[in-house]
Amino acid sequence: MTSGIWILGDQLFEEQAALQSCVGQRETTPILLIESAAHAQERPYHRQKLVLVWSAMRHFAEELRQAGWHVTYAIAPDFQTALLDWIQTHGITELRVMKPADRPFLTWLRSLSLPCPLTLLPNNHFLWQPEEFSAWAKGRKNLLLEYFYREGRQRFGVLMEGKQPIGGQWNFDKENRKPPKGKLNPPKPLWFEPDDITLSVIDRVQSGKFSAYGEIEPFRWAVSRSQALQVLDHFIRDRLPGFGSYQDAMVTGELTMWHALLSPYLNLGLLHPLEVIRAAEQAYYDENLDLNSVEGFIRQVLGWREYLYGLAHYVDEDYPQRNYFQHHRPLPDFFWDADRTEMNCLHQTLKAIEQTGYAHHIQRLMILSNFALIAGLSPQEVEQWFHAVFIDAYDWVMQTNVIGMGLFADGGILASKPYAASANYVNKMSDYCKSCRYSPTKRTGDDACPFNFFYWDFLNRHRTKLETQGRMSFILKNLDKMSPDELGEIRRRAIEFFEGEPIR
Ligand code: FAD
Ligand code: SF4
Numbered sequence: 001m002t003s004g005i006w007i008l009g010d011q012l013f014e015e016q017a018a019l020q021s022c023v024g025q026r027e028t029t030p031i032l033l034i035e036s037a038a039h040a041q042e043r044p045y046h047r048q049k050l051v052l053v054w055s056a057m058r059h060f061a062e063e064l065r066q067a068g069w070h071v072t073y074a075i076a077p078d079f080q081t082a083l084l085d086w087i088q089t090h091g092i093t094e095l096r097v098m099k100p101a102d103r104p105f106l107t108w109l110r111s112l113s114l115p116c117p118l119t120l121l122p123n124n125h126f127l128w129q130p131e132e133f134s135a136w137a138k139g140r141k142n143l144l145l146e147y148f149y150r151e152g153r154q155r156f157g158v159l160m161e162g163k164q165p166i167g168g169q170w171n172f173d174k175e176n177r178k179p180p181k182g183k184l185n186p187p188k189p190l191w192f193e194p195d196d197i198t199l200s201v202i203d204r205v206q207s208g209k210f211s212a213y214g215e216i217e218p219f220r221w222a223v224s225r226s227q228a229l230q231v232l233d234h235f236i237r238d239r240l241p242g243f244g245s246y247q248d249a250m251v252t253g254e255l256t257m258w259h260a261l262l263s264p265y266l267n268l269g270l271l272h273p274l275e276v277i278r279a280a281e282q283a284y285y286d287e288n289l290d291l292n293s294v295e296g297f298i299r300q301v302l303g304w305r306e307y308l309y310g311l312a313h314y315v316d317e318d319y320p321q322r323n324y325f326q327h328h329r330p331l332p333d334f335f336w337d338a339d340r341t342e343m344n345c346l347h348q349t350l351k352a353i354e355q356t357g358y359a360h361h362i363q364r365l366m367i368l369s370n371f372a373l374i375a376g377l378s379p380q381e382v383e384q385w386f387h388a389v390f391i392d393a394y395d396w397v398m399q400t401n402v403i404g405m406g407l408f409a410d411g412g413i414l415a416s417k418p419y420a421a422s423a424n425y426v427n428k429m430s431d432y433c434k435s436c437r438y439s440p441t442k443r444t445g446d447d448a449c450p451f452n453f454f455y456w457d458f459l460n461r462h463r464t465k466l467e468t469q470g471r472m473s474f475i476l477k478n479l480d481k482m483s484p485d486e487l488g489e490i491r492r493r494a495i496e497f498f499e500g501e502p503i504r
Contacts, residue, residue, distance in 0.1 A: 003119075004030040004092035006083060008105075009053050010394060011098050012060040012269040013225070014067065017121035018098040030090040031071045033061050038078035040210050044388045046357040047216040050205045052391060055198040055223040056268050062197075063224070080112065092116055099123040102395035103313060125269055126309050127156065127302070133310025143311070143413060146171065149303035156274070158281055158302060159295060166284075171299065172244065172292035179428050180249035186242070186257045190234040191220030192227055213336065213389055214354045221264060221391065228265035232276060235260045236283045244293035248362045250345075250430035255352050259360045260297065263392035266305070273301050300361075305397075311404070311414060312396040320383065320399045324411040325462055327376040329498065335385055343450060344436035345426050346371060357391030362429065365419055369406025374420050374454040375497075376461075379409035417471040422455035444489045453493040460487055 003025075005018045022029040035054050061073045072090075076082035087095065099120045100106045109118070122129055128136075136151060137143055150170050153159060159166045194202065202216055222228045242258040249257060265271045277298055284294040312319075334340035338350035349363045359368070364386075372382045383402040387393045403409045408418035423440035427433040433440040436449075443452035459466060459479055466472045479487075 001093045002028075002030070002091055003094045003096050004032065004087065004090055005096045006032045006034070007060075008097070008100055009033070009057050010101060010268050011123075011125065012056055013125070013272065014064070015124070015272075016098050016269065017124045018096045019064075019069075020124075021096060021121055026068045027070060029070060030086070030092060031064060031069050032083065032086045033057050033071065033073050034079050034082045035073075035075045036079045036082070037076070037209065043384065044211045044213050046214040046353075046389050046391055047205050047210075047212045048214060048219055048221065048357045049391045049393070050210060050212065051198065051201050051216065051219055052221050052223065052264060052357075053268065054204070055194075055201045056270060058197050058201065059224040083112075084115070087115060094119055096121060098125075101125065101309065103317075104395055125272065126306060127152070127273060128306050128310050130310060130313035133306075134314055137310070137314055142416075144416065145303055145307050145414070148307045148310070149299055152302045152306060156277070156302065158277055158298060159284070159291075167291045167295070172295050173299075175292040176244045176247040176296045177429075178245040178249060180246060180251050180431060184246065184249070184251060184254070184257075186246075186251075186254050187238040189256050189261055190222075190231050192222055194219050195223075198223055214357060222270070225270045228262075228270035231261060231265065232271060232279060235262065236279050240280060240283060240293055240297060241287070241289050242293065244290060244296040247296055248366075248429055250348075250360075250363055250367070250426075250432065252348055252431055252435070255356065255358065255360075257360060260300075261358070264358075266301070267392050267394055267397065273305060277302050308400045308414075309396050311400045315400070315410070315413065319410065320403060321380065322403055322409045322411070323379050324409050325373075325376070325465065327373075327407075327409075328378050329376045331372075331377055331381040331385055332498070342437050343371075344438075345430060345432040345451075348432055353389050357389065359390075364401075365406055366421060366425060366429070369402065370419060370421055370425075371451065371454070373407050373418060374451070374458040375494075376458070379403055379407045382407060412469065417469045418466075420455060420458055421451070423449040423451040426451060444486060444493065448493060450493075450497055453490045454497075456482070456487070456490050457494040460490070 003022060005022060007018070035057065040050055058073065061071050064071050072086055074082035074086065093116050095114060095116055096119045097109065099122060100109060101123060136148060153165060153170070154163070198219065202219060205212065205216060222231050239258045239260065246257055251257065262271060262276060266273060266276065280294050280297050283289055284291070335350065338347050338354055341347050345367050349359050349367045353359050379402070383399060386402050387398050400414065404414040406419065408415055423433065427440040437447065438449040439447045440449050442448040443456060459476060463476060463479065466476060
């Protein structure tokens with residue numbers, strides 16, 4: 001019997017379950033990695049995402065060869081052709097794959113007609129297996145992150161003193177929302193020069209065969225485990241101490257603030273979530289860092305990341321099609337071209353994404369998704385766009401973040417109310433409004449900020465649905481204070497913004 005292992009592009013670590021299952025027979029176990037052109041052509045991707053994934057795969061294949069594994073690296077028209085060729089060439093009688101993190105890919109893999117049996121091993125890149133998440137979720141009235149996160153802290157003994165959380169409370173979120181006043185000096189991110197492997201992938205992506213978006217150079221992302229570890233060290237030393245306070249702040253020209261820049265590497269397998277969590281926890285003990293920074297960061301990885309993965313496997317298959325508010329407006333063109341909007345907050349965020357494939361959490365949530373939500377854009381078009389433009393986008397993390405957290409299109413499975421906000425929020429948490437042609441304090445008139453008229457129009461249009469969300473009642477009372485004339489003018493502005501098409 002010959003077992004062969006197919007390593008998927010987001011499973012790039014030697015401790016992964018399929019490789020571990022054959023670690024004693026490394027010289028005789030055929031290993032396959034496939035760069036599929038068809039997969040890259042299925043939808044547009046950020047050019048730097050294609051370079052990142054393929055370069056990281058090529059680096060990993062080299063590392064495995066050096067560690068004594070017998071590796072085939074196929075640059076192929078599609079997955080299936082390369083897989084079947086390799087099975088035949090190596091006389092493989094059992095195909096082993098670590099379970100894909102993405103549900104659609106898992107379904108596709110199971111549907112393949114293979115000449116040998118397929119063995120799927122549990123995905124050990126996450127701390128919670130989908131079955132464990134289901135057991136936690138079953139029978140609960142609501143699936144709020146906070147309870148899941150507390151369970152994770154206890155289960156993995158992170159920042160705990162016996163059964164109690166260190167510092168006497170689980171969550172220091174309220175201390176993580178400082179507005180960006182005065183001159184802030186966030187540390188510079190750690191970037192890398194492309195090596196020969198990366199340069200050859202850049203050539204391939206530039207060949208014009210892929211329907212891609214964004215700028216390809218300068219390409220500065222880490223592409224190997226050793227580089228990803230340097231980014232982790234750099235984060236723990238230089239960025240984590242300041243991570244907490246300005247977690248929600250946005251400043252022109254400061255792409256990353258104190259954020260970790262770790263999602264591309266975590267999502268590819270170059271870093272394991274538990275090593276990242278432990279590194280932050282250790283720094284708390286060794287360096288006496290502020291708990292609001294360390295807890296705030298650990299909540300993102302041990303809490304949100306695991307929670308969204310669990311949820312992605314827990315929800316019904318039709319989850320990506322949900323559309324609670326029945327929003328159907330097509331994505332405006334400026335999402336693909338930052339220069340086509342005069343809204344400075346959107347312009348700054350979209351420009352940064354074009355250049356790097358990255359935006360930090362609050363830009364994703366409170367600028368991009370917030371706009372999409374209140375302007376009534378189709379959740380499915382928005383989700384496709386997010387998937388296309390972000391360096392760290394995968395189905396498991398994208399669908400729940402966009403459909404659930406960002407757009408409330410799931411009707412409130414993961415969020416207790418929609419993350420909808422007017423220009424007031426943007427003006428408080430960023431410096432964008434200072435150099436914008438719109439006024440953040442106006443909701444009517446020629447210079448009224450679109451975030452204002454869309455926000456009030458959204459509340460007005462969906463009043464009935466929003467009234468059922470307890471936490472919205474205070475805000476909805478403010479609608480009653482507005483005159484019918486003003487509401488009419490707000491509606492007119494919202495319609496005119498999209499050249500006269502009414503929002504359904
Ligand atoms: P930091 O802000 O420094 O956070 C540290 C780590 O925590 C991240 O690296 C990430 O692994 C984890 N994390 C934090 N929040 C989340 C979250 N909501 N979901 C999952 N992990 C989280 N994250 C992705 O990895 N891929 C995506 O495609 C993606 N799309 C998003 C779309 C929307 C609409 C929203 C609201 C969030 C999205 N996120 C996504 C989550 C989050 O914004 C990114 O993980 C984060 O911005 C990555 O940058 P960072 O590494 O500097 O993160
Ligand atoms: Fe964005 Fe409005 Fe502020 Fe302009 S005024 S930056 S559009 S929130």
